[in-house]
Amino acid sequence: MKTSLTHRVRVEIDLAALKRNYTKIARKAHPAQVLAVMKANAYGLGVGEYAKALAAAGCRMFGVAEPFEALELVNAKSLSGLGCEVQILSSILPDEIPEMVAAGVILPVTGLESAKLISAAARRLKKTAKVHFKIDTGMGRLGILSEDAITVMKAVEALPNLDCEGVFTHCPMAYDPKDVYTKRQIARFKRLVKEAEEEGMTFRKVHMAASDAINNFPETLKAPFNVVRTGINLHGSFDPNGRRVFALESVLTLKTRVAQVRMLPAGTTLGYGRTWCLKEPTLVATISAGYADGLPLALANRASVLIKGKRCPVIGRVSMDYTTVDVSDVPDVAAGDEVVCLGSSGSETITPDDWAALKGTHAYDIICSFGSRVQRVVASRDGET
Ligand SMILES: Cc1ncc(COP(=O)(O)O)c(C=O)c1O
DSSP states (O other): OOOOOOOSSEEEEEHHHHHHHHHHHHHHHTTSEEEEEOHHHHHHTOHHHHHHHHHHTTOOEEEESSHHHHHHHHTOGGGTTTTOEEEEOSOOOGGGHHHHHHTTOBEEEOSHHHHHHHHHHHHHTTOOEEEEEEEESSOOSSSEEGGGHHHHHHHHHTSTTEEEEEEEOOOSSTTSTTOHHHHHHHHHHHHHHHHHHHTTOOOSEEEOOOHHHHHHOGGGGSTTOOEEEESTTTTTOOOSSSOOOSOOOOOEEEEEEEEEEEEEOTTOEETGGGOEEOSSOEEEEEESOOGGGTOOGGGTTTOEEEETTEEEEBOSOOOSSOEEEEOTTSTTOOTTOEEEEEEEETTEEEOHHHHHHHHTSOHHHHHTTOOTTSEEEEEOTTSOO
């Protein structure tokens, strides 16, 4: 049945802000190119519109975690004819290889065995498969161990139907600009690229930096590096610990609506656990969003939401669908009014980074946690898309 109802909770993604963020990152990285990391459906925000906006801003490289994400981008009409490349950054399983090679997705080589399967699939398909060597210089998650890398890369280079275009690695600690482990990783990876060169292997793409290293390790933007991968910075967020080398805008606004407004007497306790007791008669609004929508429990009795440009403290525990807020300072608040949980209203702003600090986590966790009933809407604060 068709409905004219609007979703109670929506996240609006400002594509103009996204493009401005991309442009700032691209300028900082230049001459290195920017690969936009779109994994987990663009960190849960909706890959299609994201990729379209980034392509309009000049992005031609997109990174994902697994085949379904890759196919979504390969099949995106908005990218067709632009010469965009889609790359799986993490791992590839044997049964996934043929379809990914057929689709022209750039694949990670995490060992000789997977490279042999990619080569064989490409041969059967009469294609050349583009691959990037994924080297584990200290992430401890996936890839070829750096001590084995030269041997494995030489063996893979000898396989038919492969274009070994790139080599890359990833850092676990690059949010700390003084981190010695990352410095060693950078030195190790550079040495490896040099050794590979001495063995006659050159790569058109060499990359290491994700958002953290872009901000904290400028050497990862310069030769031999010529690509940087960024995800969280595109959204306008940063790791809580590191440097921020540019001012980026948060691209998202999480909104809901007031469900009910009541004047409650002193002594009323609010919600599960009865964690808040009103000291005086208080105007309380119950807003229509809770932890199922991505509001962390950590907001309880510590954070605020914005109604009509005013900060309204969260009082009582966040429940699955509803949250109670003190609206004593908001004139004429009524059921149905807009509530900005994340974003700006009047002169006030609340960012995913603010919530991350309250929850003791990082912005990735906040952005990836919006629930399935939260409507994703693209918008443009300045009218440009
Ligand atoms: C291999 C790889 N590169 C790049 C990124 C992007 O990281 P960020 O969002 O911190 O820029 C990730 C994300 O986890 C990743 O796994």
